[in-house]
Amino acid sequence: MREGFRDDLDRLDERLAGMTEAAAEAMRLATRALLTADLAIAEQVIGGDSALDDQRAECEEEAYSLLALQxxxxxxxxxxxAVVYCAEKIERMGDLAAHIAGTVRRSHPARTVPAELEPVFSELGDVTAAMADRLTQFIRGGGVEGGYAELSRSDETVDALHAKVLATITSANWAHGQRPAVAATLLTRFYERFADQTVSVAKRLEFAATGALPGSR
Known part of the structure; x- marks a missing residue:
């Protein structure tokens, strides 16, 4: 029975890894749509978000079944x-990528952010998608110890980029008006929250593996 239970846990982990892969890809595509004003890609991200919702439901159903039967x-x-907790957080990551794509839909055919901010948002997309990629590696490779610390450092980079956007749109040199400033503020918040969710997942995975909260040992 224990061998079968371990197989069940491995399948749950693989479902979770599939979710982080999907969230990373959604963030990459949403950022590409943002930087190119590509409505087709934005719609792809928005339409694909329901698949991640379904994956979360499947993870939870399997997890609760294991709790009841084993x-x-x-x-x-x-x-x-941890699977139940993390599935909810990863599903939220997909929602945030879809929110970014949603801004593209609302602004189309105009670009959502001015050219001067595009490099910052490009970096935000790279860093946050890479954080989701690392979660996939942690889940599949089992090397979750240290993952929380690593992603926390990446989260600091995202926070710094967020601050850079806010400093730009509040400076005396900002010449694009209120609407682009509000859009940039919301967008950078979506990236920041995406990064926060990856850190939360890494923390819970490390706790599940070690029995101690990261930083408390």
């Missing part, structure tokens, strides 16, 4: 509960 304890219990 009554896991200790590390196994932490692992199953």
């Amino acid at each position: 009554a896991p304890v200790a590390g196994d219990l932490r692992g199953v509960l």
Whole structure:
């Protein structure tokens, strides 16, 4: 029974890894749509968000089934509960990528952000998608210890880019008016929240693996 239970946990982990892959790709595509004003790509991201919602539901259903049928304890219990927690966070990451794509839809055919901010948003997209990629590697490779610290450092980079956007749109040299400033503020917040979710997932995965919250050992 224990071997079968381990197989079930491995399948749950693979479902979770598939979700992080999808979230990373959604962020890449949403950023591409943002920087190119590509409505077709934006619609692809928005339309694909429901698939991630379905994956979350499937993860939760399988996890709750294991809890009911196997009554896991200790590390196994932490692992199953972590899947439920992380699936919700990763699904939220997909929502945030879809929000970015939604701004492209609303602004089309105009570009959402001025050219001077495009390099910052390009970097935001690269960093946040890479954070989701690392989550996939942690889940599949099992090397989750240290993942929280690594992604926390990446999150600091995102915070710095967020601050850079805010400094730009509030400076005396900003010449694009209120609407682009509001759009940039919302967009950078979506990227920041995406990064925050990856850190939350990494923290829970590390706790599930070690039994101790990162930073408390």
